[in-house]
Amino acid sequence: MSDRLRVAILGAGMAGAAAARRLADAGSLVSVFDKGRSVGGRMATRRHGTMRFDHGAQFMRAHGDAFAAQLLEWERRGIAAAWAGEGRRVGVPDMTAPVRDLLAGLPVTSGITVARIRRIDLGWHLDAADGVHGPFDTVVITFPAPQVTALLDASGYALPGVERATYAPCWSVLVAAEGAATGALVKPGAGPIGLIALDGSKPGRPPGTRLTIHATADWSRDHLEEPREAIIAALLPVAERHLGVALRPTYAEAHRWRYAQVDRPLDRSAVYDPALRLGAAGDWCLGARIEAAYDSGSALAGAILANLGGGP
């Protein structure tokens, strides 16, 4: 039997992918599980026929050295490219590309909702609809904080502080249209819309008018339980006014992100219980952006490795 550390990574967003890559590069045997159909988490791309929309995060930006170096490396390899100025980078050909790159060659099981984790004789097991996975030496959970808490509660475990982190929701509307909208990124600054991104302006995407409209956190909270049609009907005319064009949509869809952007982070890089060999990471540790998820996942991997005596 191998004496390599067996780590289950729950969640294949940026935090899970960063943790998985760092642990795998240090020699651990990682297995990644995600309930989604594909990887990326909130770095998400919706397909409709031949059309694609980034309907979650729109761009990445680096504040610290580690993520800046990672962005440069992705840019050099064509996995990220500059968009809309001010240091913004997008994944190429879509926003899932950076996460797919980190997970390349690692075992990822998609479409698996982990309902419970159990520790039997020092080995962790995961309960999912398709059966039990394990044993693992260590479990890393990288869901949004309320979903981490739900899994821990269902399993009879706790990690300190997770419940303190909170999120704002976001309604996202995807539109393909005949009207020719120009520009790249519109941030109105007032009203129900926080941001409009023109997908055709992003590098590596086909031309054409495809928009992602993100409502503000306040508006999304106030309209959280409304039907999709009402959300589209409310936001489309406002977007037309901001863009100065009659869109004439050929396709419109709305997606509700219940946990979109962190509004109260934990202000710790990650949470790890070395006695249990159980940890959690995600944007909710450090702040509302992709870089925070990357830094948190990397930090948790570092803490796990340091605890083995192998150094971060």
Ligand SMILES: Cc1cc2nc3c(=O)[nH]c(=O)nc-3n(C[C@H](O)[C@H](O)[C@H](O)COP(=O)(O)OP(=O)(O)OC[C@H]3O[C@@H](n4cnc5c(N)ncnc54)[C@H](O)[C@@H]3O)c2cc1C
């Ligand atoms: C609408 C929107 C716009 C945004 N815009 C930007 C932006 O422009 N720039 C920016 O930097 N950030 C932006 N963000 C925030 C950014 O997307 C996140 O900070 C980052 O992607 C979070 O990564 P994560 O790995 O922490 O979590 P996630 O990406 O949420 O990954 C968690 C994963 O866990 C999986 N999961 C959850 N529960 C289970 C379960 N029980 N079993 C198995 N798997 C499970 C989920 O499927 C998901 O894939 C935006 C977010 C949204 C929603």
